[in-house]
Amino acid sequence: MIQITTPLNFLGSMYRDIRQALVDMDEMFHLLEQPAEVTDRPGAKPLEVLGGEIVFDRVEFGYDPERPILKGLSFRVAPGQRVAVVGSSGAGKSTIGRLLFRFYDVTGGAIRIDGQDIREVTQESLHARIGVVPQDTVLFNDTVGYNIAYGRDSATQAEIEAAAKAAHIHDFIMRLPQGYQTQVGERGLKLSGGEKQRVGIARTLLKDPPILILDEATSALDTATEADIQEELHDMGQGRSVIVIAHRLSTIADADRIVVLEDGRLIEEGTHDALLARGGRYAELWSRQTREEEMAA
Numbered sequence: 001m002i003q004i005t006t007p008l009n010f011l012g013s014m015y016r017d018i019r020q021a022l023v024d025m026d027e028m029f030h031l032l033e034q035p036a037e038v039t040d041r042p043g044a045k046p047l048e049v050l051g052g053e054i055v056f057d058r059v060e061f062g063y064d065p066e067r068p069i070l071k072g073l074s075f076r077v078a079p080g081q082r083v084a085v086v087g088s089s090g091a092g093k094s095t096i097g098r099l100l101f102r103f104y105d106v107t108g109g110a111i112r113i114d115g116q117d118i119r120e121v122t123q124e125s126l127h128a129r130i131g132v133v134p135q136d137t138v139l140f141n142d143t144v145g146y147n148i149a150y151g152r153d154s155a156t157q158a159e160i161e162a163a164a165k166a167a168h169i170h171d172f173i174m175r176l177p178q179g180y181q182t183q184v185g186e187r188g189l190k191l192s193g194g195e196k197q198r199v200g201i202a203r204t205l206l207k208d209p210p211i212l213i214l215d216e217a218t219s220a221l222d223t224a225t226e227a228d229i230q231e232e233l234h235d236m237g238q239g240r241s242v243i244v245i246a247h248r249l250s251t252i253a254d255a256d257r258i259v260v261l262e263d264g265r266l267i268e269e270g271t272h273d274a275l276l277a278r279g280g281r282y283a284e285l286w287s288r289q290t291r292e293e294e295m296a297a
């Protein structure tokens with residue numbers, strides 16, 4: 001009996017693990033919209049990040065060959081700089097993040113990190129060095145602790161708690177019925193938009209990547225929560241190279257540089273003040289948004 005049930009139990013738990021892993025992968029792929037065609041080149045080496053310089057060099061890309069989205073886009077993020085990408089809806093801002101993470105390969109030009117073409121390095125090393133805080137953090141059907149540690153199996157409880165404290169979610173978690181062991185996600189406790197964002201921030205802090213992509217939340221958070229989260233995202237960016245995909249302009253006025261996209265090309269770049277003084281597209285987007293915000297208030 002023992003000889004039969006033991007392997008069956010073992011298989012049962014293995015089956016559960018595999019199934020959970022597939023569920024996670026599925027959610028991850030859904031989250032990242034990763035197609036299967038991007039693979040490591042033979043002999044690909046690990047990415048070596050020194051300062052974290054990011055260069056988009058005449059990048060061309062379209063999801064569909066008939067419809068180009070980026071048409072020779074060039075810009076540079078110097079090590080430790082915070083660069084915001086703005087432009088009207090559908091201009092290709094989020095696409096920039098997806099290309100840097102190599103969910104898709106560029107069809108022309110190149111993206112380089114510290115001089116290395118990202119097509120030449122292993123995806124594992126690329127993904128390990130880039131943190132993404134997406135618009136909407138997807139929670140896995142597991143404990144809140146697991147959700148924070150996601151992607152870093154070696155994290156200790158002390159490290160998880162330190163990340164949660166920095167993301168200002170630790171006190172909230174401690175008030176939950178089972179603390180870090182509380183089940184969250186679709187089948188567990190539903191977290192609010194702001195709480196989910198904080199789990200996403202804690203997850204990224206724990207990963208501690210030298211490069212960050214912040215795809216700003218478009219979902220409405222209340223003003224106070226939003227201001228707090230902006231501050232936490234800002235703090236997290238210190239000492240890292242950051243690309244902020246900005247869907248609204250109010251949050252990126254203090255970026256080191258703002259890149260304005262239109263029709264797949266860079267049409268302006270500079271600081272907020274310089275771009276306002278220029279009186280071009282950015283100034284137009286800014287005054288339109290300020291008017292809209294005033295009307296909504």
Ligand code: ATP
Nearest residue numbers: 033063064069088089090091092093094095096247
């Ligand atoms: P927004 O500010 O509205 O989020 P965005 O500037 O971030 O817009 P992207 O998400 O980069 O825009 O999309 C650029 C264009 O590419 C859009 O026209 C969009 O419809 C198209 N697009 C985005 N994702 C895909 C996809 N997976 N397959 C096909 N087309 C896509």
